[in-house]
Amino acid sequence: MNLNITGVHLEVTPSLRDYLSEKIDRITRHVDNVIAVNVALSVEKLDQKVTVDVHLKGKDIHVEEVAADMYAAIDLVADKLDRQVLKHKEKSTDHFSDKAHKAQELSAGSEA
Numbered sequence: 001m002n003l004n005i006t007g008v009h010l011e012v013t014p015s016l017r018d019y020l021s022e023k024i025d026r027i028t029r030h031v032d033n034v035i036a037v038n039v040a041l042s043v044e045k046l047d048q049k050v051t052v053d054v055h056l057k058g059k060d061i062h063v064e065e066v067a068a069d070m071y072a073a074i075d076l077v078a079d080k081l082d083r084q085v086l087k088h089k090e091k092s093t094d095h096f097s098d099k100a101h102k103a104q105e106l107s108a109g110s111e112a
Contacts, residue, residue, distance in 0.1 A: 009043035023078035033057040050077045
């Protein structure tokens with residue numbers, strides 16, 4: 001997995017980088033075909049904004065969140081990203097299992 005972290009109007013500290021990479025690693029528990037993850041951290045007045053683009057095999061997921069604290073925004077983005085990755089995984093496994101189920105029915109019907 002290729003992780004790219006960019007700070008817009010702020011410096012990305014090592015502690016912020018470690019916290020973010022720890023949260024982003026949660027998605028690799030669900031899906032192992034993550035190609036790249038691009039993260040943009042930005043500050044606009046009092047709003048802390050985190051934008052994450054995840055490039056999976058066959059799908060790109062975009063998530064962004066705004067909060068008063070950068071760590072809170074990272075937590076919210078990680079939760080959203082986790083839900084979307086699980087949703088994508090369920091969709092892809094549902095399609096595969098439907099095709100396999102139909103193939104079994106066809107082969108069972110031809111044997112009878």
